[in-house]
Amino acid sequence: MRHILIVGATSAIAEATARRFAQEGDRLYLVARNPERLAAVASDLETRGATQVETMVLDANDTTKHSELITQAETTMGGLDTILVAHGTLSDQKACESSFDETLKELQTNCLSLISLLTHVANRFEEQKHGTIVVISSVAGDRGRQSNYVYGTAKAAVSTFLQGLRNRLYRSGVTVITIKPGFVDTPMTASFRKGKLWVSPEKISEGISRAIQRKSDVVYLPWFWKFIMVVIRLIPENFFKKMKL
């Protein structure tokens, strides 16, 4: 039985993944901003078989509470061995272009708040010499594009941070997993036209479970994004800059 902290527990990917944890009978500590939605998710996971479900209403941007949050999770569950970080917003690129404040807000939510959390968790896991850190990054961080480079910047920083963390924590037996989903049909992307490349959060959660089991490092979900992103990264910059992406 695992003791799992989930930040951004009402996000579609986190919820789908948490259902898998619940079916395995894990203990769960859920964090999200909206109390009603958090309560609905918690009762669902409890009914589906989680051994214990605890919740905390918290805005992940409130970084002063992170240390306390991790202590709370550890105490109420009697341990902490896995964290899934899934909170985030899909930045409004146009708004960010005309306002640095907007950009800063996006970087705060999608990058700095994660780095704060991970700093605390990394130290605890390093000390206890075991643990699994799973973070939802994005393929958007693999190359800057005009349509969403602020979001991409945040995710690129997260991915790079995780790379370093993985390297540092390897000796302590801590697993660090970077999840890079492609297009996922969630409330966050409700306004998008959905083509063949879109998949459900359930599909992504299946990949996340597998990645945890295999102690993977960087996982593209679904798998074909690995190849798409290899091609996209290979395009020379002086050509890439002329493309409308």
Place this chain on the structure above:
Amino acid sequence: MKGYASWGRYPKAIPAMVYGPHWADELFPKDAHFLLPYGNGRSYGDSCLNDSGALLDMRGLDRFLSFDHSTGILRCEAGVLLADILALVVPMGWFLPVTPGTRFVTVGGAIANDVHGKNHHRTGTFGQHVQRLALRRSDQGVVLCSVTENADLFHATIAGLGLTGAILWAEIQLRPIANAAMDTETIRFSNLDAFFDLSGESDRDYEYTVAWIDCLAQGKFLGRGLFMRGNHATPQEKLPAPPGKTRGFPVDMPFPLVNVWSLRAFNSLYYRKQFAKMRRTITHYEPFFYPLDGVLHWNRLYGRRGFLQYQCVVPPESAKESIRALLEIIATARSGSFLAVLKVFGNRFSPGLLSFPRPGATLALDFPNQGQHTLDLLDQLDTIVASAGGAVYPAKDARMSGEHFRQYFPRWEEFQRYIDPRFSSSFWRRVTRT
């Protein structure tokens, strides 16, 4: 983009907008479109369609809210599938109180159509086991309904075709079982009289009864078929394994695979599928309740033009004569389906104002869509049903006349008072405005 068709894929309708709420606290979109909740698209005709209006795709509301292991009371959001409920509760010794012939319907859809199953003679409809529900209305916000609070709205919402507001969650009383197995018997019978005899003698001792009918058989074999009856099994030493992975019917057939030759061959073989007149087996509940769920997208068998399902009920006094007359027309037309189903309903009335099940015999079958020819045939069937004082099932209908609908469901005007002012459906516009 995900398609929003009905199961029969006739008629075609294109919603102007689709919204996918994921949370019970989400308000309705502000634009001016008429709204209709859409569950898992298992209604056959146009009751789940809203041509040029907006659909609320309710599948995002798929959470279990509570389950009391000792009393069997389950509370869940409206987009939860019956299949999800079974997966959760069967291992704990509970089962759905009523289940239709597919487990891929949502709880909201099961309530909105007040679905029934092979145990109607014992337990009535799905709606009779709903203890409480929450409804979001455009004019009143969230309304809690049960037999004691907002009872009128509660009764209008059961079989309310999704028109009384969006069901957010419901509380359902499940029934206990010893295990996942069914103790079943299949009996071959050679005509309609034999069916009614078997049904009469079986309904007392068997919770589940239904018959498959060879809809092409004529003359003294008219109405021949296989009678299936069963009960949840008592504790067993060795339990049957659940069936393997389901397979999907891969592609749309360019033409229907269901035609008079394939139908005749299938029906003759199926009628003789067992050597003995009676066969008793202990089987897993899935093949017993959901033979067609084993083939996902089986509706593709009928090709792009789709098919029409027809289910009617005729009153007990004249049931035999009415069913005989219906089967004669179908057999003469050499149309109809692999799966024609006949069952005798019990006497338990549902409180739902527009509920379909009522005492009598019910016949259900589907027809490949052959345009006017098919519509004419179904009109002929309607004439018999209407003159017998029966009814046709809205959840399966795509074509009944408004006049017939209003005769079949005399409480429709009373029902109309409870329709949410922002809700409508293709079906409702068709049967009330023509």
